[in-house]
Amino acid sequence: MESFPQSVLDEILGKSDIVSVIGEHVALKRAGRSYRGLCPFHEEKTPSFYVQPDKQVYYCFGCGKGGNLFTFLMAVEKISFAEAVALAASRAGVAVPQFSAAGDRRRDEILEANRFAAQFYHETLVSPAGAQGFAYLTDRGIPEETVRSLLLGYAPREDVLAAAAGKRGVSRESLFRAGLLNAEGRDFFRNRVLFPIRDQRGSILGFGGRALDDSQMPKYLNTPETPAFSKSRVLFGLETAHRAVREQDFVIVVEGYFDVLRLHLAGFANAVAPLGTALTDSHLRTLRRFTGNLLLLFDADDAGAAAAMRSVAAGLAAGFTIKVGPLPRGFDPDSFIREYGKDAFRTFIAGSQDVLDYAISQLTRTYDLRTPRGKALLARELARLFSEVPDEIERDEYFKALSKRLDISKELIERAARLPEAPERPAGQQTVSAPKAEDLFVETLLSHPSYWERAFRLRGALTPRIEQVLACAEKCRTDGQTVKPHALIAAAEDAGLADWLSRIALQADTTRSSDQCEQIFRDCVRRLRTQRLSAEVAALRQQIRQKRDLGTPYEEELRQMQTLLADMKKG
Ligand SMILES: [Zn+2]
Structure with missing residues (x-):
């Protein structure tokens, strides 16, 4: 989360009237010390959405969404946390405070260092010193035009960055803050092809580096966490993809840099990739500003399947409609398109699986549906997965479909969804949940x-x-x-x-x-x-x-x- 000192957030909240702000979106009636209304986040006929002015919070007992003024503005206006703070501050008449200037300066310094490094590494890539990197990209089918437009780069084996930076007035401290120098003062990226990672406005937040020698570990290395770069937040390709995502009202989520580049080149501009993780709540909040529909295309290996299931769970809980395209084993989107072409890929994504079918097919690899025990465990896990869906009508639809697919009554599935996890408990111990x-x-x-x-x-x-x-x-x-x-x-x-x-x-x-x-x-x-x-x-x-x-x-x-x-x- 962007760093605003608590005192400033307090001042904004203290001068805001949460009831009147939420009251613009929801008709609220007084109920004791709270206010009550129909929830704006799920369909309902009887009000279960409460606003508590003393505590400055809201909560819906129907769908479980809650938070403070900022999260409310983020959700209804589809804006970021920083934007919500700015909006609430201007409404409350709180001036843009000093601190954020300091925070911004630190961030600007990092972005400046990144801008310099991207340019420097790019020039190295297209110079004779970057021949190995350039050959690698060519080999992976990345055209020179893309190399230039995205400012792809090459970090040499030696420590070169600080000296080059000095000549352009960029200090060692800024390189260090940007994570471009490591603790020993050496270049963080060495002998790697570099992908600048940008936000939707095009600022370079950090880099991803692909190793060029097989002996190098890890194969992919990202910028360490800095005030500008957080792996759980950034999505590769977002700058190019966000408009297409909004226009087509769905986002294709893939695993790797090359998958994103290949898809963009083949005309699927609405593709992004998290950096070696499953989708996090922060990723989903970012995507939610552009669409409510996810298409997950993770690799067909075990790691890919695990990441896909985690992303499915997080996506369902965040209220997304999800489809999953399990690629044939041994393929990722990049290799699939290179082998079969973009029309085959279009056909493939049109036939992607509904999330329910996908979840069932994945979990039947773990649980044996032919035994009563296996079926029970499977049903319980699926019931829990879909019980996270915030909209109750949608959730009900999933439960109906599950009931049909598993041939178990809907009531049993609903009950399974409510049962708490059963932890292994030493005998004789009291069972308090x-x-x-x-x-x-x-x-x-x-x-x-x-x-x-x-x-x-x-x-x-x-x-x-x-x-x-x-x-x-x-x-x-x-x-x-x-x-x-x-x-x-x-x-x-x-x-x-x-x-x-x-x-x-x-x-x-x-x-x-x-x-x-x-x-x-x-x-x-x-x-x-x-x-x-x-x-x-x-x-x-x-x-x-x-x-x-x-x-x-x-x-x-x-x-x-x-x-x-x-x-x-x-x-
Ligand atoms: Zn609700």
Whole structure:
């Protein structure tokens, strides 16, 4: 998330009236301390969308979407976080503050260094020094015109960047901040073909580098995280693709640089690629500004299939309509088009699978549908996957289709979707659901901020979700602010986490006595600790089983297991 100090976000929120802003989009009626209306994010006849002015949050009990003023503006106006902050600031009459000038300067400095480096590496590529890189690109079928228009580059084996930069007035510090020099002061990219990675406006945020020698690891190397570049946010090809995505109202998501280039060259301009990851919430938020339709074309290997399934889950939860084109084994979009041509590819994408068929075909590779147990596990996993779909009518359609395809009643599928994950639990332990303890724990923190200190001391001992919350809280606190619900929500990069926090903030019971709070807090800590320990025990048990099957020693795991079990007893 762009870095705005918490104090500034607070000032904007403090001077904004969340009820009147949301009231422009939703007819709100007073209901106790909140306001209620029909949710703008899903179809409904009875209002389940609440706005709470004291806490500056909204939450829909129907579809689970929630957040603060900024996330609301992002969603309804389809704008970025920075744009939402600017919009809210101008409405509230808050002047563009000093700080953002400093943040912008740092970013500008990085973009400047990147611009220089892109030009330098490009000139190297088209000079005799870049012959190996140029030959490689030619070999991969990239025409010179594309090499020039996209400013593809070559980073030589030696350290050359700093000296060249000095001559053009670009400092070593800026190269370092841009991630172009590593900690030892050497060139970060060496003997690689470089792809500048741009935002939709064309600013170069960072680079992706393809190794030229087989011995070089890793094969693909990206710019490290900088204030301008984050792997979980950027999409290769977006600058070229965003207009086509909007026009055609769908985006083709592929895995690699060469896939994007090949598709753009073949006239499929609406293709982008994340950098070696599945789609994240941040990617999806960016794409949502242009379309609600995803076509996923991941490689037909196991890594590709796993990335596709993760992207399917994230995309469904973000409300996208998804199709998946499983390519024939051994092909990626680049090699497919080079082998069969663009017409065959057009036919192929027209025949891409509906997400439901794809999910079933993928999961039947893991679960044996012929056995009752396999079918049950498959149904449960699919039910959970589609239970994330925010629109309830759409979700219902998926459940109907699942029911038909699996020949299981829709009621059973709906019930399976609601069942919590069944963690492996040592016998004799009380069964309190962890999600409930997580809710209560965070509720206590929100309604009684004095507990944050104690929560921070428990870092590493509780559940992954609580760790995420503590990490967000840490971000709010670094500005010397107390942790407020809306600030915490603003710091949550993961949309699912923001929704969850909004619900907790809205439900938080502030009327509890301090004794009750203390009791609840201790109780939650105990349950969450146990939960974490039993997850670790389950994982160890799994490792031990595998090692035993393989006949390898597992004393170390046994020892760890004993320590864990002893810890649990101490509980
Ligand atoms: Zn809703």
